[in-house]
Amino acid sequence: MNAPGTVDAGYRGEIKVIVVNLDPRETVRFERFDRIAQLVVQQVERVRFVSVAELPLGPGRGGFGSTGGHAAVDEGKSGTSVQAATGGTAGGNRYASVVSDREGQ
């Protein structure tokens, strides 16, 4: 089983690895220097949320799950689909778009 654990950038404590043995019969024993986890360092995107009145229609975008072949089931239920947000500040609070905040760094 592979489950990620996030170590926050500001964390200064001991990094711990949670393990669970799902085998009801076999005991698992770890020895010193056993490899039980992998550290993957990732860049974290800093974003600014911008309120927009409505989201623009994106061409060819289906709803959630549409690429899994369930589009027909959802058709006509809401009349809307998941759309990409491109920003804008024209009043309203119904939607928020996300823009990268890297320029300010």
Ligand SMILES: O=c1ccn([C@H]2C[C@H](O)[C@@H](COP(=O)(O)OP(=O)(O)OP(=O)(O)O)O2)c(=O)[nH]1
């Ligand atoms: O598998 C893990 C997960 C987390 N941590 C450490 C690093 C992380 O920065 C800190 C806090 O983790 P998290 O924020 O997930 O847990 P929390 O303290 O219970 O949550 P919150 O910060 O929301 O209070 O615990 C580990 O050592 N191993």
